[in-house]
Amino acid sequence: MMSACPDPLWPSYRAGARLTVDLDAIASNYRYLQTLASGASCAAVVKADAYGLGIERVAPxxxxAGATDFFVAHVDEGIRLRSVVSEKARITVLHGPRPGASADCVRYGLRPVxxxxxxxxxxxxEGSRTDALPEAALQVDSGMSRFGLSDADLETLQADKGLVDGLKVGLVMSHLACADTPDHPANQAQKDRLLQMSARLPPAPLSLSASSGIFLGTDYHLDVVRPGAALYGIAPNRTGPNPLSPGFFRTFRDDVF
Structure with a gap:
C-alpha cells in the first residue's frame, strides 16, 4: 500500500533536501572569533540573507552573542536588516550607495562603503541635502583589484582636499585576496599597502581581515575584523582541522511512494 502523499503545493514536498540551521553554533562561532581577535572589534557579515540561512533569524x-557591527552587500539588505536588529546596531553597506540610494542610507542609518x-x-x-550626514567608510584597493580606491584616486583626493573635507570617515578598509593560503606573500603585501594608502586618508580605524584573515594572526586584525563564512562554520583554510562548529547541515529526502 502506498502511503498518503503530502500536498504537492507544499514547498517541503517539492524540495529534495532539508536544511537545518544551528543558531547556537552560529552564536558560538561568533564568540570564538571574537575571542580570537580580542584586540579588535568583531563585526558580523550577514550579506545575501545571512549567506542564505535567513537574516531575520540569524542577525538577532x-x-x-555580542555583535554590534553588521555588514551587508547592498542598501536593500541594510534596510531589511535594520528592521530586525536594535537601533544601536551599526550597519555598513559594502557596495556603497548606488545613484538614488544615498537618501535611504541616511533615512535608515546605514554606513556606506x-x-x-x-x-x-x-x-x-547627499550631504548638501541633509544636516546630519552619517559617517562613511572608505575602501582602498590594496591588491585584490575588485573594489576600492586606487592610487590614482588617492592622488585626486590629495590634490582636491574638498572631495573629502567634511566627510565623517569612520573606517578605512580593504580585503585580502589570498587569506585562505596563510603563507601567501600577497597577505603581507596587502597589509603593507593598506597601511601606506590609509596614511593618505583621514585618520580612521582600519579593517583588512574577513573570515580567513582572522586566522593569519594578530598582525592582521588591526581595528575591525569582518567574519562572514566563518560564522556559519565554513573552514577558514585547508591547513588543519576546522575549529568552527557547523552552522547548518542538509538531510536528503529518502521517502518514496
Missing amino acids: VLEN LNSLEQIALWRD
Whole structure:
C-alpha cells in the first residue's frame, strides 16, 4: 500500500533536501572569533540573507552573542536588516550607495562603503541635502583589484582636499585576496599597502581581515575584523582541522511512494 502523499503545493514536498540551521553554533562561532581577535572589534557579515540561512533569524542571534557591527552587500539588505536588529546596531553597506540610494542610507542609518570617486561625490551631494550626514567608510584597493580606491584616486583626493573635507570617515578598509593560503606573500603585501594608502586618508580605524584573515594572526586584525563564512562554520583554510562548529547541515529526502 502506498502511503498518503503530502500536498504537492507544499514547498517541503517539492524540495529534495532539508536544511537545518544551528543558531547556537552560529552564536558560538561568533564568540570564538571574537575571542580570537580580542584586540579588535568583531563585526558580523550577514550579506545575501545571512549567506542564505535567513537574516531575520540569524542577525538577532548574533546581536545577542555580542555583535554590534553588521555588514551587508547592498542598501536593500541594510534596510531589511535594520528592521530586525536594535537601533544601536551599526550597519555598513559594502557596495556603497548606488545613484538614488544615498537618501535611504541616511533615512535608515546605514554606513556606506565608498569604493570610488563617483560614490564619494554621490555621498557629498547627499550631504548638501541633509544636516546630519552619517559617517562613511572608505575602501582602498590594496591588491585584490575588485573594489576600492586606487592610487590614482588617492592622488585626486590629495590634490582636491574638498572631495573629502567634511566627510565623517569612520573606517578605512580593504580585503585580502589570498587569506585562505596563510603563507601567501600577497597577505603581507596587502597589509603593507593598506597601511601606506590609509596614511593618505583621514585618520580612521582600519579593517583588512574577513573570515580567513582572522586566522593569519594578530598582525592582521588591526581595528575591525569582518567574519562572514566563518560564522556559519565554513573552514577558514585547508591547513588543519576546522575549529568552527557547523552552522547548518542538509538531510536528503529518502521517502518514496
